[in-house]
Amino acid sequence: MSDHRGSSGRIFWGLFLILIGVLFLLDRMGRFDFGYAVSHYWPAIFIAIGLSIWFNSGFRDFVSGLLFVAFGTVFLLVRLNVLGHHFWNYFWPLLIILAGLWVLLHPALHHRTGSFPEIKEGDLNISAVFSGVERRIESQSFKGGHASAVFGSVELDFTPAALAGGKATVELSAVLGNIQVRVPRDWQVVVDGTPILGTIDNKHRAVAPSESKGTLYVKATAIFGSVLVKD
Numbered sequence: 341m342s343d344h345r346g347s348s349g350r351i352f353w354g355l356f357l358i359l360i361g362v363l364f365l366l367d368r369m370g371r372f373d374f375g376y377a378v379s380h381y382w383p384a385i386f387i388a389i390g391l392s393i394w395f396n397s398g399f400r401d402f403v404s405g406l407l408f409v410a411f412g413t414v415f416l417l418v419r420l421n422v423l424g425h426h427f428w429n430y431f432w433p434l435l436i437i438l439a440g441l442w443v444l445l446h447p448a449l450h451h452r453t454g455s456f457p458e459i460k461e462g463d464l465n466i467s468a469v470f471s472g473v474e475r476r477i478e479s480q481s482f483k484g485g486h487a488s489a490v491f492g493s494v495e496l497d498f499t500p501a502a503l504a505g506g507k508a509t510v511e512l513s514a515v516l517g518n519i520q521v522r523v524p525r526d527w528q529v530v531v532d533g534t535p536i537l538g539t540i541d542n543k544h545r546a547v548a549p550s551e552s553k554g555t556l557y558v559k560a561t562a563i564f565g566s567v568l569v570k571d
Contacts, residue, residue, distance in 0.1 A: 350393075356388055359462030380419055386412025388416045393534070407536055409436060440515070456557045457509045458533065459484040464510060467491035468517065481516035484508040489565065496521045503527075510558055514538065514565030521569045526553045529569055534562030543570040 367374030392525030414431065417423045464474050464485025469492055476497045481504040487494050494512075499522055512519045512533075516543045523529055523544055531542040560567040 356392075369430050381416065383412045383415030383419060386415065387400055388412075410438070411435075432450065436516075456530075456559065457484070457507055459486070459509050459511065462486060464496075466494055466496075468494050484507050486511045486513075487519060488513040488515070489519050490515045492517045494519045497525045498527075498556070504554065506553070507555045507557065510556065512558060512567050513562075513564045514563040514567050516565055517563075517568040519560075519568070521558070521567075523556055523569060523571065524553070526551055528552045528555040530555060531558045531560060531569060533558070533562065533567065534563040535560075535567075537564050538562030539566045539568075541566070541568045543568065545571060 350385055357448075363372055364374050365378065366372035386408050390405040393405035393408060414423070421502065436520075452530065462485035463483050464475075464477065464487060466475060466485075467488040468487075468489045472495075473489075473495045474495045474497075478500045480502040482498070482501050483504045487496060490513075493515075494517075496510075496519070501524075511523075512521070525545065526547055527544070528547055528549070529542055529544040531540065533540045540562050542558075558567075558569060
C-alpha cells in the first residue's frame, strides 16, 4: 500500500514538473507568457499540493488535501478579482473555523496503515488555550492520552516515565501553537501526522530494538503550529 501511495505521488509531481517545463519552453518560444501566468496564478501551487495529498494518500487524507485546495482556490479567485478585497475581512476567521473542524474530524477521517495502539485508557488529557502548560510524566505504566495547544504551548517530559506493556499512543494537536515532547533515549518513537502550514519533527535518535525499553506512538496534527519530539 505504501509503495502504491509513493508511486502515485511520484507520478503526480512528475507530470506537474513536465507541465511546468512545457510552459517554460513555450515561453522561450514566444508563444506563452510564463511570467504573467506565475504572477497571476501562483495560488494554483496550493491546489496542486492538495491534489498531491489526495493522490498520495489514496484520499485517506481528504480533509488535509481539501484545506490546501480551498486555500489555493480562495487566493486564486481573489487574484482574478472574482472575490472582492473585502473578502479578507472574513478570511482569517473562516480559516480558524476550518482549522477547528479539521481537528474535530481528523481522527475519524484519518485512516493510515499501521499498528498504532488505541487509546483506551488515557493518563494524559491537556488543553492549552491562550496559555502554556508544562507537565512531567512520572507514571511507570503510562497508557497514553491527548494534548492540544491552541494559541498556546505544551511541554511534556516523559524522561522519568515507563510505558504500560512497552507501548502507548499519544495524540497531539497544535493549532497556531506548539507542542514539545521529551522522551527517554532508550525509547523508540513512531510519528504519524500531516502538517498544514506547520511542522512536525521527530528529532529523537533511533535506538536499536534490542536496546529499546518501549515504543511511543505519536499521532500529530500541526496547523500553523509545530510538534517536536526530541531526546
